Amino acid sequence: xxxxxxxxxxxxxxxxxxxxxxxxxxxxxxxxxxxxxxxxxxxxxxxxxxxxxxxxxxxxxxxxxxxxxxxxxxxxxxxxxxxxxxxxxxxxxxxxxxxxxxxxxxxxxxxxxxxxxxxxxxxxxxxxxxxxxxxxxxxxxxxxxx
Amino acid sequence: xxxxxxxxxxxxxxxxxxxxxxxxxxxxxxxxxxxxxxxxxxxxxxxxxxxxxxxxxxxxxxxxxxxxxxxxxxxxxxxxxxxxxxxxxxxxxxxxxxxxxxxxxxxxxxxxxxxxxxxxxxxxxxxxxxxxxxxxxxxxxxxxxxxxxxxxxxxxxxxxxxxxxx
Numbered sequence: 001x002x003x004x005x006x007x008x009x010x011x012x013x014x015x016x017x018x019x020x021x022x023x024x025x026x027x028x029x030x031x032x033x034x035x036x037x038x039x040x041x042x043x044x045x046x047x048x049x050x051x052x053x054x055x056x057x058x059x060x061x062x063x064x065x066x067x068x069x070x071x072x073x074x075x076x077x078x079x080x081x082x083x084x085x086x087x088x089x090x091x092x093x094x095x096x097x098x099x100x101x102x103x104x105x106x107x108x109x110x111x112x113x114x115x116x117x118x119x120x121x122x123x124x125x126x127x128x129x130x131x132x133x134x135x136x137x138x139x140x141x142x143x144x145x146x
Numbered sequence: 147x148x149x150x151x152x153x154x155x156x157x158x159x160x161x162x163x164x165x166x167x168x169x170x171x172x173x174x175x176x177x178x179x180x181x182x183x184x185x186x187x188x189x190x191x192x193x194x195x196x197x198x199x200x201x202x203x204x205x206x207x208x209x210x211x212x213x214x215x216x217x218x219x220x221x222x223x224x225x226x227x228x229x230x231x232x233x234x235x236x237x238x239x240x241x242x243x244x245x246x247x248x249x250x251x252x253x254x255x256x257x258x259x260x261x262x263x264x265x266x267x268x269x270x271x272x273x274x275x276x277x278x279x280x281x282x283x284x285x286x287x288x289x290x291x292x293x294x295x296x297x298x299x300x301x302x303x304x305x306x307x308x309x310x311x312x
Contacts, residue, residue: 023261024240026219026233033220069244069261096244097259099251116248117241118165 004125006039007132009062015041016132019059021052021075022067022094027117031065031094034121038128049073049081056082056089063131066111068095068102076106083110090131094119151198151297152280154249155242159284159293162242166218167287174290175283183279183294187211188231189265190239196257198250200297203265204239210289211235217288236262242293255299 007016018035020042022028032042044059046052048070056064064082068075079091093106098116106114112131115124156173163171189205206214208225215223215234223230239262247259279296 024233024237026215026230026237027240029219030237069240069259071261096241097247098244099248101251117244118162 004038004121007125007128008039009132015039016063016128017041017043017059017061019044019046019052019055019061019064021046021049021055021064021070021078023047023070024067027067031119031124034119034124035065035128037121038125040128047071049075049078052078053081056086060086062090063128064089064091065094066091068093068097068106076102076109076111079106079111080109092127092131094124148299150253151250151255151299152295154246154253155202155293155295156282158245158249159242159282159291162238162245163284163286163291166238166241167214168217169287171284171286171291173282174285175281177281179279179281179294183281185265185267186290186292188235190232190236190262191265192239192243192262193260194247194257194297195260196255197300198255198257198297199300200295202239202243202296203292203294204235204242204262205265205292205294206235206238207289207291210286210291213288214238214286214291232264236264 008014009016018040020028020031028045035042043061044055046055050073052064052066066075066079075093075095079093082089082091091111093111093114094117096117098114103114113127115127160171183203186205187207188211189203191201191203193201211231211234212223212225215231218234244259279294282293284291
């Protein structure tokens with residue numbers, strides 16, 4: 001897999017902490033592998049929207065990567081509930097279902113960005129940098145491919 | 147079956163498989179299925195509800211499924227690792243069908259997608275007059291992949307929606 005300049009938190013230089021939410025174990029592992037190449041740390045995983053909310057409360061990650069189509073509670077509803085209680089939560093929707101209505105609904109309910117599956121590492125990397133920008137976080141080095 | 151419903155699935159399978167496998171794929175077969183669908187390997191089923199209703203079965207030969215899982219996971223996956231192979235097939239189905247659904251929604255068809263589930267029975271439901279099933283066979287560098295699409299277009303729901311929209 002391509003190597004990327006690490007993205008760290010500006011406040012303490014520590015790795016960005018991720019919560020990965022997807023009902024597919026396979027998808028979670030792939031995303032975990034990807035964010036680790038960005039220098040990130042996966043602090044938790046969840047397989048549905050309900051677990052995502054409780055895991056967010058427990059772990060307060062820097063970024064949530066959230067699928068949309070999941071059992072029990074879908075990702076957009078979970079994102080809305082998380083952002084309602086934690087307005088600074090950074091949630092990136094990651095889904096194969098990327099039609100305009102879905103994207104608009106996710107953004108209106110508090111998600112910061114949307115990435116369509118199959119995920120390209122270089123696309124996710126740029127989105128992570130963009131979403132972390134309010135933290136003042138910048139990648140050390142020359143960016144993607146460094 | 148309406149070709150405008152089918153074409154997005156062909157395009158999406160082509161794009162997602164080619165990207166995942168980093169090699170071109172080709173359509174080897176495209177036929178209407180009149181009999182009940184017979185599973186060929188590891189299969190995942192995705193159901194759609196709304197203006198378009200029905201199901202899609204994404205089916206991969208067992209050896210091909212292990213190779214696909216290995217390519218997508220970036221590590222060797224044994225043919226005996228059933229759980230990971232099933233997960234890989236479900237995720238591929240999710241990506242292919244999700245991308246096709248995205249195109250159809252942007253074309254004005256409105257419906258909902260259920261999460262993929264492993265299709266374990268040997269046979270699937272057979273097509274009917276209003277729910278025809280189309281089978282597509284793809285040849286990939288890892289082996290053969292099949293998609294069985296049985297969809298029905300609800301004119302009445304689409305008309306209701308248009309009436310509400312004014």
